[in-house]
Amino acid sequence: MTVTQAANGDAALALHRAGRVVEAAAAYRALLVERPGDADLLGLLGVASEQMGDLAAAERLLRQGLAESHFAPVAYRNLNNLLGLLIESGREGEARDVASQIRLPDWPAGRQPDTVERDTVLSLLIGLKDLDQTEVAAEVARQFRGLLASDIDYALIAGELMYQAGQHEEASALLAADFGADEAQPNLHILRASLAHDRQDRETCLKSSAGFAAAMPTLLAEARPSQEFVLAVFNKAPIAINSFSDPYLLHYSGNFPSQLAQALADRFRFISIFPDSPTAMTAMREMPRPALGLNNIVNAEQLMANDTFRIVSEVEDNLGVKVINHPKLAVGATRQKNSERFANHPEIIFPRISRYFSSRDLRGLLIDDIEGRYTYPLILRTVFQQMGKGTWLINDRKELNETLDLLNENQFYIIEYISSRHENGLSRSIRAAFVDGHPIIIRADYSDNWNVRARYESVRQAFYRDHPDILAYANHIVMEPEKELGKTALEKLHKVAELMPLEIFGMDFDITEDGKLLIFEANATMNLLSTSPEGFHYPKEVEDRLVGYLCDYFCRTATGR
Template sequence: MVSPIQHRQRLLNELDRLERLIAEGDPSGELRLERADLLARLGRDTDAKEAYIALLAVMPSHFRLLNNLGTLLDGLGYTSAARTLYREAVKHHPGHPTGLINLGTSLQKAREFEEARTHFAAALALDPDSIEANRGMAYTLAGQGDEAAARPYREKGFRQRPTLIRPYRGDAAPIELLVLSSSAGGAVPILQHVDDRLFATTVLFVDFADPTVPLPPHRLIFNAIGDADLAAAALQDASALAARSTAPVINRPEAVRVTGRADNAERLAGIRGLITPKMAMLPRTSLSNAAAMLAGRGIAFPCLLRSPGFHTGHHFVRVERPEDLAAAAAELPGEVLIAIEYLDASGTDGKIRKYRVMMIDHALYPLHAAVSHDWKVHYFTADMAENAAHRSEDERFITAMEEVLTQDQRRTLADIEKALGLDYGGIDFGIDRAGNLLLFEANATMVVNPVDSDPRWTYRRAPVQQVMDAIHALLHDRAAQGTS
């Protein structure tokens, strides 16, 4: 077997050879494209990006250039630019399955499900057995709430190959990382924080893993199954798999399994300074007497109704009156819905504020304060980009949380963190006019995205980088425990 050092040396030798040939002339750009691909494989992302971009003027419709530059930018967090390149690749090469799959995947992650579905369907028409296209279609249909339609694609996409191996681009012996995931979704987006020049990562989809097959080589396990409402069965599978290893486990499945919305509302209710909403599970078959059931649980109207397993405000509505319940439920997917007491987080100015604090290795890091006039607050759809005053509130929270939250409120957050016991997760909360924290959500599914290049978000760069640095430190520290 070729060692990482030997493999890297071969790539460097090939790079030297290409650069000598390029010096003799490369009018077509093909040699320079090979060089850009090599730079990307070597982990020299900035050099690779510059090399690819320079070639756009020479070969603007070349499939490999458009696709590989898109893949590089996507990995660096420039998802919108990557999607533009994937569109160009599909426009010029509509019969290339890889281009269709990459564009579909980008759209699916952006929750543009209808267009994603079109591209995955086109890819499957070209190659019905494509594992990537079947997986993408399964995720897309599940995102639309059509679990029955997603199931056969999921079976075809994961049954024969329940793993995903990320290329390793380091020059020394790697840290072998095993990520436990679920084919149904609900995963922590941890891979964007894993440096592929340090970690050799294998993703194992636990719901399709053969329990008789040895686990992939690993020094560290990260359980990325974060949604206890969506993936309860997968978390049980993950517990059994993790029990077969002596490696450190980040976010043990047993801890994640009890972080469903209803579980959290019940077990965190006793924390001083925290108000958790009353909740009730509503099978569709019980909707005819749902109003009486909710009244018996102390849930008044308006109340909230949502489908389990969805986030960022999707399949989540406010129901003003009992007589509106049936119509609201008809718009939501799933056989069981969650009715949630509406907690009023409006300030004296009528605005709603939703705060997010990340929990990384048992420390708290402020991530954002979203300000909106709408009850359904999500940072990227709130009134932030066009409102300097709201951004100023966000900046004050993430740079001086101790000035925004009282000592008692910070103690309440610390008590929530301790009760949850997660290595990686987040808390979404509001504050009522009496100063109590209002629990919206607390689990492992929270996303930490790179900061957009727009200068309006410059103030966010250092605080968000601090969170990312904490994630990197968590991975490295736990991996070191696996070698001690």
């Protein structure tokens, strides 16, 4: 390339950067007459063509430029622009094919990327990641460890790619640096915690998880014109992050408030708050003031651990607005208290329950005490787990002893087992949602197993594929609960609403053959909206009705009407 050619190329690029795209394109074409295979010019003319709306020419030029690219900075730019064009055109499959087949030249040793090159590299890495080309992206990222190691944006993207590609030692080394003011980046703490978990470094995992909660104690949803007011959801900060996740998923990690934050995003502007984060109070002062709060730290066992109840209550009370399912209400909804609450109501059965601590040294006395209070079969359940996890049906002393071996000195419940199998030989579980004292049947399921699980599990789906008539009848119960369960049974639900301290909660139950209400579970940790896949949904009309009740309750409570 002559000095004159270089000068003309710089002039054309200056026109392009000044927004004079048509003139720049003409200059590129003139230069290409002299240098027809110049990958740099082909790529730049491709970008100009795209900006002028000629997408076909842009794609042709970018593909040609990429094929001619032997100098890494130009190859990276041409690939990045081609992938961007294909993705924006809705042709992700073609973009994925290009990315998977390309063989990029190595970055020149010792060449420090300038600002434009650095931005191109980062954009390319993100594009490759979004196209599920993790290994290709990780290989590209690895070339810049010595050149961009102190760049927090590079470190976060490259660290995530290396983590996903299973290159955990390299990712840990990259993220071990001190990034100064950028140490407050939430994703940095998430990555460090995930890597620490994988190498079984619990101390670092806990420290980095706490660092995430301190760095991002609040998460405010985007504003939309249709939103009526800000609704605060108080979520528990993650104690030990065990895999890399989007911060949103760490804020909204479970229960029905997490579902509502997505389902009602057009109606309300949600803000998630970690009240157990030391920076929560300060962060709340910088956020728009909520009109209403919804407490999602409702596991009574967790609330009563350490100083959680006081800390969470103090932050929620500081909000100065009504908080639904306040901790002082949630602590009254343990399994033991629920058992006591319904004990004197003969038409309602809540199985007897006792809490134990698994001690190997006192194993014999422990089993003797259990057998003195309960008969087999009985249910053993861990204290903190939900959604049917950590639950066993124990048929004899041998099974009890074997199960206690699994608990490793943990606390557990022993629960009276009351069979509710119906004439068809199947067990049934019905779920009701309660909103400000109003019950609504939202689910019904049958199973050939005593522990009736949700429809998102493959075993449930297989059962219903084999028995579509049972699936249809279960949904019919949801649509016509009074007809199928009886008016008297539904009246008992209103009694439950009176007795339970929570304002919004779910209850799993069944109606026994003699018409009694058999409660399996009642708490505010349940999902109230469907999690079922296509083909296994509960009736949408019922879920829409529930959402209507919730919205109406939120609006009435927030406005005082």
